[in-house]
Amino acid sequence: MPYSTEIEKYLKQRRIGLGDRIRLTKKDRSYEGVLMPASVGDEGYLVIKLNNGYNIGIDFRGIETVERLKSGKASHAEPAKAVDAETAKKPQLSLIATGGTIGSRVDYQSGGVSALMSPAELVAMAPEIAEFAYISSIQSPFLKLSEDLEIKDWVKLARLCVEELKKPAVKGVLLTHGTDTLHFTSAALSFLIKDLNKPVVLVGAQRSSDRGSSDAAMNLICAARIAISDIAEVGICMHAGSGDEYCIFNRGTKVRKMHTSRRDAFRPINALPITEVFPDGRIEWLSEHRKRDEGKTPTLHAKVEEGVVLIKFHPGLDPGILDYYVRKGYKGIIIESTGLGHVHSKWIPFIERVVKKGMLVFFTPQTIYGRLNLDVYSNGRNLLKAGVTPLEDMLSETALVKLAVVLGMTSKPERVKELMLTNMAGEISERHTPEEFLA
Numbered sequence: 001m002p003y004s005t006e007i008e009k010y011l012k013q014r015r016i017g018l019g020d021r022i023r024l025t026k027k028d029r030s031y032e033g034v035l036m037p038a039s040v041g042d043e044g045y046l047v048i049k050l051n052n053g054y055n056i057g058i059d060f061r062g063i064e065t066v067e068r069l070k071s072g073k074a075s076h077a078e079p080a081k082a083v084d085a086e087t088a089k090k091p092q093l094s095l096i097a098t099g100g101t102i103g104s105r106v107d108y109q110s111g112g113v114s115a116l117m118s119p120a121e122l123v124a125m126a127p128e129i130a131e132f133a134y135i136s137s138i139q140s141p142f143l144k145l146s147e148d149l150e151i152k153d154w155v156k157l158a159r160l161c162v163e164e165l166k167k168p169a170v171k172g173v174l175l176t177h178g179t180d181t182l183h184f185t186s187a188a189l190s191f192l193i194k195d196l197n198k199p200v201v202l203v204g205a206q207r208s209s210d211r212g213s214s215d216a217a218m219n220l221i222c223a224a225r226i227a228i229s230d231i232a233e234v235g236i237c238m239h240a241g242s243g244d245e246y247c248i249f250n251r252g253t254k255v256r257k258m259h260t261s262r263r264d265a266f267r268p269i270n271a272l273p274i275t276e277v278f279p280d281g282r283i284e285w286l287s288e289h290r291k292r293d294e295g296k297t298p299t300l301h302a303k304v305e306e307g308v309v310l311i312k313f314h315p316g317l318d319p320g321i322l323d324y325y326v327r328k329g330y331k332g333i334i335i336e337s338t339g340l341g342h343v344h345s346k347w348i349p350f351i352e353r354v355v356k357k358g359m360l361v362f363f364t365p366q367t368i369y370g371r372l373n374l375d376v377y378s379n380g381r382n383l384l385k386a387g388v389t390p391l392e393d394m395l396s397e398t399a400l401v402k403l404a405v406v407l408g409m410t411s412k413p414e415r416v417k418e419l420m421l422t423n424m425a426g427e428i429s430e431r432h433t434p435e436e437f438l439a
Contacts, residue, residue, distance in 0.1 A: 003038045007046065007060050011035075019072020022048065025064045031056070032069070091171040091228040092136040094164035096157065099143040100178035102205040102216045126217040129224045132281060135174070146178030146185075146204075151306045151404055154188035161189060162300045165198050172199040172227030174220070179204040179257060179265065182236060186252030187401040190234040190425035192304075197296035200234045201227045202252070206263045215239045215263040222247035222277045229283060232290045234425070235274060239263040248273035251289075253398045253427035256368070268439050269368060270393045270429050305331055305407030310400045312336040312366065313343045319350035325359070332360040332403045332416070336396050341365070341372040341388075342379050348386050355387030360416055362389045362403065364396040369437055371429075389417050392428045402427060 002008060016022060016035065023032045024046065033048035036055055045057035046066075129135065141156045157175065164173050177185055186202045193200065203223035205216035215238070223237040226249050234252035241264050250268045259265040276284040307330040311321065325333060333354075337343055341363045343351075351361055363383070365372050372390040374380030384390075391399050399420075406419045421428075 002043070003046070004043045004060070007038075007044070010060075010066070014066060014068065016066060016068045017072060020068050021070040021072070022066055022068055024048075024058065024066045026058060026062055027064075031058060034072070087130045087134050088136075090130075090132060090134045092134050092169045093172055093174055093224060093227050094167070094170050095135050095138045095174045095176065096160050096164070097138055097140045097143070097176045098146075098149075098153075098157065098178070100146060100176060100204050102176045102203060102220060126220045126224075128217075128221050128279065133171075133224050133228055135224075136170070144178075146181040149181055149185065151188075151304055154185060154192060154401075155300075155302055155304060157185065158189050158192035159300055159302065161193055161200050162298050165193075165196070165200070165298045168294075170198070172201065172229075174223055174227055175200065175202045176220075177202055177204050179206060179238075183252075183256050183266070183395075184397055184401055186234060186236050186255060187395075187398040187425075187427070188405070190252040190427075191402055191405040192301050193234065194299045194301060195296045196232045196234065196290070197293050197298055199227045199229065199231050199292070200252075201249070202234070202236045204236075204238065206239075206261060206265055213263075215244075218244055218279055219247060221279045222249075225277050225279075225281055225283065226275070229275075229277075230292050231274070232292045232296075233274060236266050237277065238266040240273075240276060246276050246278040249275045249277055251426045253402075253425050254395070254429075256395060256397065268436070269395055270370070270432055271426075271436055272433075272439055301405060301408065303408035304404045306404065307331045308334070308400060308403045308407065310334045310336065310396055312396075313338060313347075315344070317344075319344070319347040322347075322350050322354045322359070322361075326354050326357055330359070331407050331411075332362070334362050334364055334391075334396060334399045334403060335388075336366040337363040337372070338366050340376050340380060341374040341383065341390050342377065343383070345379055345382070348379075348382050351383065351388060352386035358413070360389070360403075360407075360413060361387060362391050362399060362420060364391050364394055364399045366396075368395070371432070389420065391420060393432070394427050398427050 020035050022035050033050045036047040036049050044060050047057050049055050161173050164170050182204050201223045203219050207214040219238055226237050235249050236255050237247050237249045240246050240248040250273050254268055254271040256269050257265050258267045272287045274287050274289045371393040374384050374390050406416055
């Protein structure tokens with residue numbers, strides 16, 4: 001976005017351009033940073049990126065001086081060097097880039113974000129990876145904000161993963177992804193890929209790569225460590241805490257984004273992490289996991305049903321919403337229920353009616369932690385009679401994804417219910433331990 005005509009003329013006279021490091025003074029205060037493009041609607045403010053990574057806008061009116069300290073050209077990353085022969089001998093990894101901060105770098109002259117689309121560029125961002133692995137290829141089926149992903153995109157990603165996993169030289173797959181819906185995709189790949197033989201490690205970043213507090217490089221390094229380890233799981237590898245000591249790898253069906261911005265936002269739910277992984281390669285196994293088995297041949301379940309929905313029950317919610325989804329042709333509903341598995345008693349006849357019309361209705365716990373038990377109170381027992389199927393301790397997001405996959409396998413109601421209660425990818429815990437709560 002260009003600045004106002006007045007500001008553009010002022011900068012041109014002083015040979016200052018986007019990406020230059022500048023120092024400006026205003027009312028006895030000095031600001032130093034990189035000149036960024038104007039923000040939409042604020043063309044009268046100079047925008048600079050401070051050393052702490054944050055952008056600030058300063059009203060041009062009243063600015064006393066603007067001094068160029070360094071040309072923006074010097075701030076560009078050096079061209080990545082070709083991968084040497086020794087690196088090429090290391091364990092090979094395939095990377096699938098879908099968008100998000102971790103798969104990008106900031107171009108300070110344009111203010112835009114450029115995708116990393118070659119192995120050499122990626123190694124330049126996290127050069128430590130070249131010490132123990134070789135990212136031999138990067139594919140990008142699409143570049144999207146994760147909130148823009150569709151159910152059909154999960155199938156595209158699963159198909160690519162299966163293709164890479166079948167390659168004998170490839171030891172594992174890294175998948176970079178925006179964090180907002182990362183746990184939906186990890187659940188989807190867990191159900192769509194059958195007979196998994198090697199790791200599929202999803203990884204994102206909560207802080208942009210140009211900020212001093214970025215978690216992008218460390219997350220990627222730790223994810224690469226897991227991807228060459230002796231494991232065959234789909235999961236998410238992200239920061240374990242507020243510091244930079246280590247990451248945790250969580251099972252793809254038992255993980256959830258639990259904070260909007262913290263670097264350790266992804267937490268295991270009703271489970272412990274599979275492992276703690278340190279950038280230097282040390283791995284501390286914390287829970288059971290499937291072992292790498294390169295004798296297996298992974299396969300893809302490519303059919304999914306998009307007519308599924310997740311509803312969060314709350315006081316005052318009109319049960320007529322169920323009829324709406326019946327009219328729209330939906331096949332299954334996941335309801336986030338309160339407590340041990342409850343909704344308002346007036347919902348019961350509505351649920352019974354839509355079930356008789358062929359709608360599949362499942363309950364998950366709104367509490368996130370814990371297991372449903374509809375046998376405790378009369379409300380729950382009546383819901384069971386109405387046709388509700390409670391899904392144990394399954395996460396709501398995981399249940400939604402699983403229902404889409406299961407309905408792609410069969411349309412027979414009893415078989416759907418049976419499969420929804422079958423532990424396919426570690427989504428249902430047989431028992432809970434005190435250590436799992438808020439782990």
